[in-house]
Amino acid sequence: MSAPLVIAGAGIGGLSAALALARAGRRVLLLERAPKIEEVGAGLQIAPNAGRILAGLGLEEELRAVALEPAAINVRRGHDGAVLARLDLAGTRARYGAPFRVYHRGDLQQVLLQAADDEPAIEIRTGARVGDFEDCDGAVRLRVHAGEGVEEIAAAGLVGADGQRSAVRGHLLPTERDAPVYSGLTAWRALVPAESAPAALRARESNLWMLTGAHVVHYPLRGGEIVNVVVIVATPRQDDQAAVLSLDGAALARALHGRRPAPMLSALIEAGAVWRHWPLFARPPLSRWSRGAVTLLGDAAHPMVPFLAQGAAQAIEDAEALGRAFLTLGASVETAFSAYEKSRIDRASRVVRASRRQGDYFHLGGLGAVGRDLAIRALGGRGMLARNDWLYRQPRGQSAT
Numbered sequence: 001m002s003a004p005l006v007i008a009g010a011g012i013g014g015l016s017a018a019l020a021l022a023r024a025g026r027r028v029l030l031l032e033r034a035p036k037i038e039e040v041g042a043g044l045q046i047a048p049n050a051g052r053i054l055a056g057l058g059l060e061e062e063l064r065a066v067a068l069e070p071a072a073i074n075v076r077r078g079h080d081g082a083v084l085a086r087l088d089l090a091g092t093r094a095r096y097g098a099p100f101r102v103y104h105r106g107d108l109q110q111v112l113l114q115a116a117d118d119e120p121a122i123e124i125r126t127g128a129r130v131g132d133f134e135d136c137d138g139a140v141r142l143r144v145h146a147g148e149g150v151e152e153i154a155a156a157g158l159v160g161a162d163g164q165r166s167a168v169r170g171h172l173l174p175t176e177r178d179a180p181v182y183s184g185l186t187a188w189r190a191l192v193p194a195e196s197a198p199a200a201l202r203a204r205e206s207n208l209w210m211l212t213g214a215h216v217v218h219y220p221l222r223g224g225e226i227v228n229v230v231v232i233v234a235t236p237r238q239d240d241q242a243a244v245l246s247l248d249g250a251a252l253a254r255a256l257h258g259r260r261p262a263p264m265l266s267a268l269i270e271a272g273a274v275w276r277h278w279p280l281f282a283r284p285p286l287s288r289w290s291r292g293a294v295t296l297l298g299d300a301a302h303p304m305v306p307f308l309a310q311g312a313a314q315a316i317e318d319a320e321a322l323g324r325a326f327l328t329l330g331a332s333v334e335t336a337f338s339a340y341e342k343s344r345i346d347r348a349s350r351v352v353r354a355s356r357r358q359g360d361y362f363h364l365g366g367l368g369a370v371g372r373d374l375a376i377r378a379l380g381g382r383g384m385l386a387r388n389d390w391l392y393r394q395p396r397g398q399s400a401t
């Protein structure tokens, strides 16, 4: 039997890529470093650009069962809660071909994992860390660390979907200034039982609150039983080890006090029993993702700050483009990888840059914030949604679903 395509990393990117490649008729070996495939973190917004692709992979029924479709996104002034714009999401499916959904990360990953498990062309191995590799004569020999041992595996091609600290990228592009750096921003994440959240914040809607140097996003999950809350705050340089740090709600609310959050927002933050600390890393876009029969996908290729809620969505777009490259170009891995990169790099790079700008916009203070709030009111919900047409509409060349 010919060598499979190997994917390093079974995050949302790697699992989606495995499915897209299998649907394109390729055999896939998916190697995951962790002993068990499970998502850390809590909620994930899946915008229509990614929802369309997941539906195209044949997962619509399973996804609908675990998703929640918020009715609207409320953009709020953080210090008094005033709604500056209400983005009505009811017409999202008609406008973009898929609804705007939110998921518990674990639920979305389980749907992808189950589909990959059911797919005979995909083999999944956990506890298998991809180490270094050689790419020679259109094939890849990689070393995989499993338990105490190291195994050599022959692959037709290697896809590094191994996240922002990608080992594959480290071997592939050792000379680029490519290591993600701390963005100066930290996320605090918590799941709040709905009955503990202020009553006015329990609706099936998403909310964005803008404060000076900080913003908060929250939305309901799992039928509205829990509220996923993310607080993003400008924070001086962190020791990476601090990623495991946690705070209780009262302590986090105290830390934000100087940014003058509205009482209702403070009450929501206080209602979170455990807040997990998540330093945000990013990097200017790379100029290439591939060399020979090795390529990158998802956060390994384009780590970004999460202010357009597009990191996973872009990984899913990568997966679709990778599958399409094999479907339309046939057997040569190098040709397919090169076509995949060409079709994706400009768009993903644009999203990386736009995500950073979006954070700066959310965090304005003083007169800048006043001008921003006036502009948002003038645009209104429709205008605000239309600003994301370029993201949510089907890019040229993407497979219709």
Ligand SMILES: Cc1cc2nc3c(=O)[nH]c(=O)nc-3n(C[C@H](O)[C@H](O)[C@H](O)COP(=O)(O)OP(=O)(O)OC[C@H]3O[C@@H](n4cnc5c(N)ncnc54)[C@H](O)[C@@H]3O)c2cc1C
Pocket (backbone or CB within 6 Å): 008, 009, 010, 011, 012, 013, 014, 031, 032, 033, 034, 043, 044, 045, 046, 047, 128, 129, 130, 131, 161, 162, 163, 164, 166, 167, 168, 187, 189, 230, 278, 280, 297, 298, 299, 300, 306, 309, 310, 311, 312, 313, 314, 315
């Ligand atoms: C606070 C926050 C909120 C966010 N919200 C959103 C949102 O609402 N919507 C959205 O679209 N995106 C969002 N994102 C971004 C999104 O979480 C990521 O972009 C996405 O999860 C990246 O998926 P991935 O598969 O590329 O990488 P990862 O999820 O990092 O997966 C990489 C996998 O590779 C494995 N691995 C690592 N090294 C190796 C190795 N050497 N060998 C084998 N396996 C390896 C890891 O164990 C892991 O399972 C958010 C991010 C943050 C921080």
